[in-house]
Amino acid sequence: xxxxxxxxxxxxxxxxxxxxxxxxxxxxxxxxxxxxxxxxxxxxxxxxxxxxxxxxxxxxxxxxxxxxxxxxxxxxxxxxxxxxxxxxxxxxxxxxxxxxxxxxxxxxxxxxxxxxxxxxxxxxxxxxxxxxxxxxxxxxxxxxxxxxxxxxxxxxxxxxxxxxxxxxxxxxxxxxxxxxxxxxxxxxxxxxxxxxxxxxxxxxxx
Numbered sequence: 001x002x003x004x005x006x007x008x009x010x011x012x013x014x015x016x017x018x019x020x021x022x023x024x025x026x027x028x029x030x031x032x033x034x035x036x037x038x039x040x041x042x043x044x045x046x047x048x049x050x051x052x053x054x055x056x057x058x059x060x061x062x063x064x065x066x067x068x069x070x071x072x073x074x075x076x077x078x079x080x081x082x083x084x085x086x087x088x089x090x091x092x093x094x095x096x097x098x099x100x101x102x103x104x105x106x107x108x109x110x111x112x113x114x115x116x117x118x119x120x121x122x123x124x125x126x127x128x129x130x131x132x133x134x135x136x137x138x139x140x141x142x143x144x145x146x147x148x149x150x151x152x153x154x155x156x157x158x159x160x161x162x163x164x165x166x167x168x169x170x171x172x173x174x175x176x177x178x179x180x181x182x183x184x185x186x187x188x189x190x191x192x193x194x195x196x197x198x199x200x201x202x203x204x205x206x
Contacts, residue, residue: 003027003049006035010059022064023047028073037085040064047071052078053096058085061109068092072102074121084108084145089116097121102138107145107163111200115152122157144180148198164197 029051041064168185
């Protein structure tokens with residue numbers, strides 16, 4: 001089946017398009033769809049999708065998504081990536097690679113710094129010798145609403161980050177962080193502070 005590239009209007013109407021300013025789209029397979037929110041801002045962003053992949057990006061923050069690469073490729077179908085509205089991303093590499101039903105779901109109002117790397121696959125099989133069973137299966141990575149990823153953060157497969165979380169610079173995040181309003185940091189990341197939140201407008205002394 002044919003690939004589709006859509007613009008989603010504020011009224012919820014999808015209109016097929018061929019290109020969008022600041023965004024390079026490459027379909028390397030079949031039966032895939034990319035849909036972006038009307039009014040989104042992109043600067044030097046590339047998206048590559050293989051077979052049976054779906055990318056949905058809600059209308060970005062005014063800063064938009066910049067200097068970033070998104071790839072949903074490799075063996076297996078059913079790959080899925082979604083961003084809620086209000087994202088601002090300065091520089092990221094998002095890879096959803098080999099495997100079936102790999103997905104990354106990002107909530108509303110994401111704020112990502114530079115050097116972010118999201119990798120939802122090991123790319124190669126690790127298996128138990130006695131049984132032959134795969135022991136590094138891919139899965140769903142979920143990043144909640146209003147999550148701030150600091151400089152050079154890496155998020156690995158099957159990770160969950162709850163709403164209103166701050167991830168400290170150069171952290172490596174793996175596993176389930178289901179508690180909201182926390183700061184996590186380190187390699188591997190752990191909770192370092194609770195009962196906090198953040199906002200984009202910095203007001204010293206308040």
